Amino acid sequence: MGTETAVTFDANVFSLETVKRALYRCSDQSQFDITSEGGAITVTFSAIDPDGLADKIRNEVLDQDLRDTLSKETANVRTLILANAFSDTGLIR
Amino acid sequence: MPVLGKKFRPPEAFDQAINGYYQLLPSRFVRLDGKRYLLSNDVGEFLVVGRGQLADYIQKKVPKGSDFYHDLKSKCFLVDGDSNVALDLLALKYRTKARRISQFTALHIFVVSLRCDYTCRYCQVSRQTDDKHAFDMSEATADKALGLVFKSPSPTIKIEFQGGEPLLNFSLIRYIVANATAENIRHKKNLQFVITTNLSLLTDEMLSFCSSHGIFLSTSLDGPEQLHNANRPRPGMDGHKLTVEGIKKAQTALGRDKIGALMTTTEKSLPAARAIIDAYLENGLDSIFLRPLSPYGFAVKTRQAYKYDVDRWFEFYKEGLDYILEINRQGHRFVELYTELVVNKLLSPFSTGYVDLQSPSGAGISAIVYNYDGDVYASDEARMLAEMGDKAFRLGNVHDDGYEDIMLSDTLLDMLESTLSESIPMCTDCGFLPYCGTDPVYHHATQGDMVGNKALSGFCGKNMKIFRHVVLLLEDDPEARETLLGWVRP
Ligand code: SF4
Numbered sequence: 001m002g003t004e005t006a007v008t009f010d011a012n013v014f015s016l017e018t019v020k021r022a023l024y025r026c027s028d029q030s031q032f033d034i035t036s037e038g039g040a041i042t043v044t045f046s047a048i049d050p051d052g053l054a055d056k057i058r059n060e061v062l063d064q065d066l067r068d069t070l071s072k073e074t075a076n077v078r079t080l081i082l083a084n085a086f087s088d089t090g091l092i093r
Numbered sequence: 094m095p096v097l098g099k100k101f102r103p104p105e106a107f108d109q110a111i112n113g114y115y116q117l118l119p120s121r122f123v124r125l126d127g128k129r130y131l132l133s134n135d136v137g138e139f140l141v142v143g144r145g146q147l148a149d150y151i152q153k154k155v156p157k158g159s160d161f162y163h164d165l166k167s168k169c170f171l172v173d174g175d176s177n178v179a180l181d182l183l184a185l186k187y188r189t190k191a192r193r194i195s196q197f198t199a200l201h202i203f204v205v206s207l208r209c210d211y212t213c214r215y216c217q218v219s220r221q222t223d224d225k226h227a228f229d230m231s232e233a234t235a236d237k238a239l240g241l242v243f244k245s246p247s248p249t250i251k252i253e254f255q256g257g258e259p260l261l262n263f264s265l266i267r268y269i270v271a272n273a274t275a276e277n278i279r280h281k282k283n284l285q286f287v288i289t290t291n292l293s294l295l296t297d298e299m300l301s302f303c304s305s306h307g308i309f310l311s312t313s314l315d316g317p318e319q320l321h322n323a324n325r326p327r328p329g330m331d332g333h334k335l336t337v338e339g340i341k342k343a344q345t346a347l348g349r350d351k352i353g354a355l356m357t358t359t360e361k362s363l364p365a366a367r368a369i370i371d372a373y374l375e376n377g378l379d380s381i382f383l384r385p386l387s388p389y390g391f392a393v394k395t396r397q398a399y400k401y402d403v404d405r406w407f408e409f410y411k412e413g414l415d416y417i418l419e420i421n422r423q424g425h426r427f428v429e430l431y432t433e434l435v436v437n438k439l440l441s442p443f444s445t446g447y448v449d450l451q452s453p454s455g456a457g458i459s460a461i462v463y464n465y466d467g468d469v470y471a472s473d474e475a476r477m478l479a480e481m482g483d484k485a486f487r488l489g490n491v492h493d494d495g496y497e498d499i500m501l502s503d504t505l506l507d508m509l510e511s512t513l514s515e516s517i518p519m520c521t522d523c524g525f526l527p528y529c530g531t532d533p534v535y536h537h538a539t540q541g542d543m544v545g546n547k548a549l550s551g552f553c554g555k556n557m558k559i560f561r562h563v564v565l566l567l568e569d570d571p572e573a574r575e576t577l578l579g580w581v582r583p
Contacts (some may be wrong), residue, residue, distance in 0.1 A: 021518075024518055024519060024546075024548060025519060025548055026548065027546060027548040027549065028548045028549050059124075063122075063124065066122075066147065066148060066151050067121070067122070067522045069151050069152075070117060070120060070121070070122075070151050070522075071119075071521075071522060073116075073117045073151075074117050074118060074119040074120070077116070077117075077118060077119060077180070078119040078135070080180070081119070081135070081180060081183050081184050081187060082184075082187065084180070084181070084184035
């Protein structure tokens with residue numbers, strides 16, 4: 001279905017995890033092959049509107065990168081808040 | 094330095110902040126349109142921001158003293174050297190939001206009869222038979238179910254009678270109302286009753302019983318006569334006439350606030366949003382719930398996600414909501430109930446009890462269904478699925494299982510655990526998470542597992558579209574905003 005297209009990301013800038021998570025959000029649009037080689041992460045797919053999907057993937061990867069920073073930076077404080085929230089409810093002993 | 098008091102910080106504190114020192118607090122975001130994002134935190138505070146602002150925030154480049162910095166700080170998206178109050182505040186707010194989990198099961202649905210005088214095509218559960226014993230709930234089953242109802246820790250208990258057509262077994266409704274009312278003298282709960290009925294069998298005697306017990310009626314009105322009768326065939330094709338007459342009678346006998354109507358959306362409804370709303374107005378109803386197409390039946394057979402239909406349904410919803418906002422602008426208060434729910438989720442600190450918009454799933458926690466034969470299900474959809482042969486969400490039977498067996502059943506616990514949105518791929522970092530929920534039965538029916546891939550999910554597709562639409566209305570359309578703010582409960 002459609003033309004085969006590849007989008008490449010610099011592995012020094014984006015992690016494989018970030019790219020995978022971004023692709024999950026696009027999984028209603030196509031199926032993706034991912035390879036990581038020589039400092040490049042390459043995503044290959046077929047789509048009826050390959051340019052449109054390539055743009056969406058790039059945007060999703062940029063968003064996901066921010067999301068990953070946000071969740072890494074706040075993981076500890078989230079645990080702290082939750083522990084505090086349930087500290088005298090009898091739910092956590 | 095107590096002399097200075099808390100308001101005055103040493104100069105170093107400002108230097109640190111100016112150098113970009115602040116700590117991010119847990120938050121998530123989601124794209125709203127080409128330019129804007131919704132940034133939200135666990136307790137449901139949100140900001141609409143541009144991409145540059147979002148990146149600055151996360152990369153800790155927001156200049157201290159800017160309006161944006163102030164907004165982020167006051168809504169608990171960051172803490173700085175000045176104050177750690179935000180952490181305590183967040184914990185407190187989180188606790189308020191989570192309170193419903195410990196006060197579970199407010200809605201108890203009694204399926205008093207599967208028999209029905211209608212032959213609706215989309216209905217999966219009803220039976221056309223005169224054999225009362227096969228498909229009516231017995232007093233013995235009702236007794237056992239009532240025993241479970243009063244074990245629920247919720248301070249509010251709503252007992253809803255459903256069918257089939259529950260009025261076909263009205264003697265049991267009387268029995269349950271009398272016994273529950275008597276039992277409640279001891280429990281002192283806020284006890285309410287609702288009968289979900291097509292009204293065709295409603296008699297004056299039934300109405301006077303409803304009136305003396307404060308019973309609320311909920312009926313089905315699918316729109317104008319032709320559409321209603323096409324959706325809900327009844328032998329004689331007089332369903333619409335009977336419903337409309339029943340609504341009038343009930344409004345007169347019980348008061349207008351004691352009768353509401355729900356619609357079922359079918360293919361035929363999609364081009365008729367305005368006509369449907371007009372039918373509600375003509376019948377003196379002051380709200381409508383523009384419900385999505387039900388996936389049950391079709392989806393169970395094909396295991397197809399319902400994405401395509403979501404897009405078409407959303408156009409219907411948008412057209413309907415536009416029209417409703419116009420009606421409100423003209424000074425007539427008329428509410429779309431799902432939008433009202435979403436606006437309250439966005440703007441009110443109190444957790445709403447709507448089953449589908451909760452994490453973990455509201456099934457079992459907010460609602461529980463006692464079927465005519467005593468089987469217990471986690472939601473009404475779970476019961477429909479069971480009638481179609483899939484008993485995956487059966488929690489037990491009132492004759493064999495006690496309260497603990499049912500509430501601690503593996504089925505329910507697995508369902509709750511796997512439906513914590515906080516741990517579901519895509520939901521885990523979706524900005525709509527604090528307002529959204531999960532629907533394990535829907536995802537089981539459409540994708541074969543309770544969690545489901547949200548990118549393929551009609552549930553997610555629908556909610557994303559509605560949330561985006563409502564947030565952008567609040568942002569961009571001052572008149573719509575004014576109406577929507579009027580729907581927020583104090
Ligand atoms: S179901 Fe969809 S809209 Fe809801 S939280 Fe999950 S990803 Fe967001």
